[in-house]
Amino acid sequence: MIEVAQLTKRYGRHTAVADVSFRCEPGTVTGFLGPNGAGKSTTMRMICGLTPPTAGSATITGQPYRQLPNPGRTVGVLLDASAQHAGRTGREVLTVAAATMGVHQRMVGEALDRVGLNAVAAKRRVRAYSLGMRQRLGLAHALLGDPRVLVLDEPANGLDPEGIFWMRGLLRDFADRGGTVLLSSHLLREVEAVADRLVVIGGGRIVSQGDKDELLAGGGTLVRARDRAALRGALQRAGLPVSDGTEGLLVHADSEAVGLAAATAGIALTELRPAGAGGLEQLFLTLTAEANGSRPAAANISLPTEEAVR
Numbered sequence: 001m002i003e004v005a006q007l008t009k010r011y012g013r014h015t016a017v018a019d020v021s022f023r024c025e026p027g028t029v030t031g032f033l034g035p036n037g038a039g040k041s042t043t044m045r046m047i048c049g050l051t052p053p054t055a056g057s058a059t060i061t062g063q064p065y066r067q068l069p070n071p072g073r074t075v076g077v078l079l080d081a082s083a084q085h086a087g088r089t090g091r092e093v094l095t096v097a098a099a100t101m102g103v104h105q106r107m108v109g110e111a112l113d114r115v116g117l118n119a120v121a122a123k124r125r126v127r128a129y130s131l132g133m134r135q136r137l138g139l140a141h142a143l144l145g146d147p148r149v150l151v152l153d154e155p156a157n158g159l160d161p162e163g164i165f166w167m168r169g170l171l172r173d174f175a176d177r178g179g180t181v182l183l184s185s186h187l188l189r190e191v192e193a194v195a196d197r198l199v200v201i202g203g204g205r206i207v208s209q210g211d212k213d214e215l216l217a218g219g220g221t222l223v224r225a226r227d228r229a230a231l232r233g234a235l236q237r238a239g240l241p242v243s244d245g246t247e248g249l250l251v252h253a254d255s256e257a258v259g260l261a262a263a264t265a266g267i268a269l270t271e272l273r274p275a276g277a278g279g280l281e282q283l284f285l286t287l288t289a290e291a292n293g294s295r296p297a298a299a300n301i302s303l304p305t306e307e308a309v310r
């Protein structure tokens with residue numbers, strides 16, 4: 001179990017993470033999603049005791065990371081695959097880690113096998129590894145202490161499609177055996193395939209969280225009228241958050257509120273239905289557009305709160 005309560009991190013006047021709270025339960029994979037710079041790594045570093053929070057707290061199996069007696073036996077962490085000692089071989093990296101954790105050396109071979117690093121790869125120095133191989137080694141390192149919790153920051157980076165498929169299977173299996181997984185990504189599709197729950201962060205704040213299927217199903221309302229601009233204006237006047245989707249306007253409100261706003265403005269609708277998965281995708285595209293500094297597609301976007309999405 002990971003419990004994050006009102007975590008905040010400020011760097012000078014810049015707030016990297018603001019009042020972030022969520023829980024990751026045993027038996028589940030939680031996808032931690034957000035565009036680059038959203039605050040994922042900072043949150044994960046605070047969970048793992050590497051960055052002191054300005055406010056709030058994070059615990060793993062009930063204790064702050066720094067108070068865990070032998071952290072590697074409780075939580076496997078992969079935050080930066082490039083952080084491993086470049087001059088050591090893959091096997092040496094794990095041998096040193098096993099000694100530090102008090103894990104039997106036999107586990108080194110098992111961990112290498114588990115992540116698909118063969119004997120030849122294990123004998124090569126890490127500086128000669130591709131990013132995908134470093135990710136595999138980082139995952140082996142995280143699994144070495146046989147922990148019940150995994151915290152992984154963008155572990156799919158550098159993996160080829162087959163590697164991504166393999167990693168999903170490994171994480172699913174880990175959770176199905178009762179483990180707790182927190183997994184970050186800046187790609188919705190990548191996490192959607194394996195996660196049970198999603199926590200979406202943008203600009204340092206949680207913008208949405210909940211059960212994946214519910215979030216994907218509850219992505220607001222899709223609405224169309226012959227005059228899209230007039231409809232958009234009517235929805236905005238009613239105070240409803242609206243954005244442009246490919247099929248019509250996406251509104252983060254229920255169908256009744258949308259229908260009433262259109263009726264009040266005397267606009268006949270040609271379509272009104274739940275947006276489905278497109279809603280979350282649109283939210284994500286909007287966050288990404290904002291993070292990249294480009295104007296989002298909609299004239300007036302206010303991101304839905306956690307409650308609104310529920």
Ligand SMILES: Nc1ncnc2c1ncn2[C@@H]1O[C@H](COP(=O)(O)OP(=O)(O)OP(=O)(O)O)[C@@H](O)[C@H]1O
Nearest residue numbers: 011015016034035036037038039040041042043186
């Ligand atoms: N040590 C630091 N000093 C100052 N600002 C920082 C520091 N670390 C992170 N930030 C800022 O905090 C914000 C969140 O960064 P963070 O790395 O957590 O985002 P992220 O979602 O993990 O994105 P990415 O995948 O690009 O790393 C960014 O604006 C970043 O510039």
